[in-house]
Amino acid sequence: MKKVKVFITLKESVLDPQGQAVMQSLHNMEYTNVKDVRIGKYIELLVEDSADVAEQVDTICDKLLANTVIENYRYEIEEEVHS
Amino acid sequence: MKTAVIVFPGSNCDQDMYYAIKDGLGEEVDYVWHAETSLDGYDAVMIPGGFSYGDYLRSGAIARFAGIMPAVIQAAKEGKPVLGVCNGFQILLEAGLLPGAMLKNKHLKFICETVDLQVKNNDTQFTKLYDQDEIIRIPIAHGEGNYFCDDATLKKLQDNNRIVFTYSGKNPNGSRADIAGIINETGNVLGMMPHPERAADALLGSDDGLRLFQSILNHWRESAHAAYTS
Numbered sequence: 001m002k003k004v005k006v007f008i009t010l011k012e013s014v015l016d017p018q019g020q021a022v023m024q025s026l027h028n029m030e031y032t033n034v035k036d037v038r039i040g041k042y043i044e045l046l047v048e049d050s051a052d053v054a055e056q057v058d059t060i061c062d063k064l065l066a067n068t069v070i071e072n073y074r075y076e077i078e079e080e081v082h083s
Numbered sequence: 084m085k086t087a088v089i090v091f092p093g094s095n096c097d098q099d100m101y102y103a104i105k106d107g108l109g110e111e112v113d114y115v116w117h118a119e120t121s122l123d124g125y126d127a128v129m130i131p132g133g134f135s136y137g138d139y140l141r142s143g144a145i146a147r148f149a150g151i152m153p154a155v156i157q158a159a160k161e162g163k164p165v166l167g168v169c170n171g172f173q174i175l176l177e178a179g180l181l182p183g184a185m186l187k188n189k190h191l192k193f194i195c196e197t198v199d200l201q202v203k204n205n206d207t208q209f210t211k212l213y214d215q216d217e218i219i220r221i222p223i224a225h226g227e228g229n230y231f232c233d234d235a236t237l238k239k240l241q242d243n244n245r246i247v248f249t250y251s252g253k254n255p256n257g258s259r260a261d262i263a264g265i266i267n268e269t270g271n272v273l274g275m276m277p278h279p280e281r282a283a284d285a286l287l288g289s290d291d292g293l294r295l296f297q298s299i300l301n302h303w304r305e306s307a308h309a310a311y312t313s
Binding site: 013014015017018021026065067069 | 144
């Protein structure tokens with residue numbers, strides 16, 4: 001099995017009002033050295049082993065997990081270790 | 084004219100849409116459950132507002148892959164009128180039937196109020212009964228109506244007169260170019276955040292929305308008549 005860790009972030013050109021609100025709160029807490037906050041999503045997939053896992057994950061991200069009009073994604077594929 | 088109102092788990096404006104067509108227009112209308120796969124026999128398709136699938140992942144992202152969606156896309160390709168309101172608009176964007184995407188409202192608030200809209204293009208099958216640049220009063224109710232598209236897409240929308248409604252006076256959600264509703268290239272798919280179905284009877288405070296449905300009906304009658312006589 002493979003564990004796929006998918007990170008989805010808003011594109012640089014897209015404003016993030018949620019991130020701005022969190023930054024404002026950090027400033028209110030006197031963390032004025034925090035200069036930007038961007039909020040994204042983290043998704044884990046557990047996928048059966050196959051030769052084309054990466055290719056599949058690309059398609060899954062393009063079609064469903066991310067909206068590429070406003071979001072970028074990257075992912076890491078790890079061997080799932082059974083404990 | 085026989086209309087399908089698509090119902091997803093979490094749709095909540097489906098009944099308003101149904102009654103706008105049934106009582107407002109006096110036309111035949113059915114609810115069509117999202118798991119159905121055919122829209123044969125329907126002349127128009129309405130995707131109502133709500134929170135399909137709890138807005139999980141992104142608004143409209145999960146609904147876009149519902150069983151009925153290939154039939155909705157097919158209906159759009161056949162040139163049938165397809166109207167997406169609020170969450171319906173978000174679903175049309177996710178399905179790629181309209182360009183762009185929705186972001187959270189600029190000030191993060193869920194906004195529920197009646198706003199002034201300007202009719203920017205009255206030469207569509209959805210807006211024929213409005214005057215060009217007319218100001219109409221239609222309610223909005225959304226947390227993610229901040230329409231976003233890149234510069235190239237915006238230019239294309241503007242150059243081809245595909246921005247149908249804009250917010251007039253103040254922009255409630257931060258949408259690009261004050262966009263409240265856009266139409267596709269072929270002019271038969273309209274997505275809009277405001278709710279015309281909630282303004283389809285003067286008893287509800289405004290009947291400005293009813294003319295949108297009447298426009299669709301008139302267009303359908305004219306084209307049905309044209310097909311019959313040709």
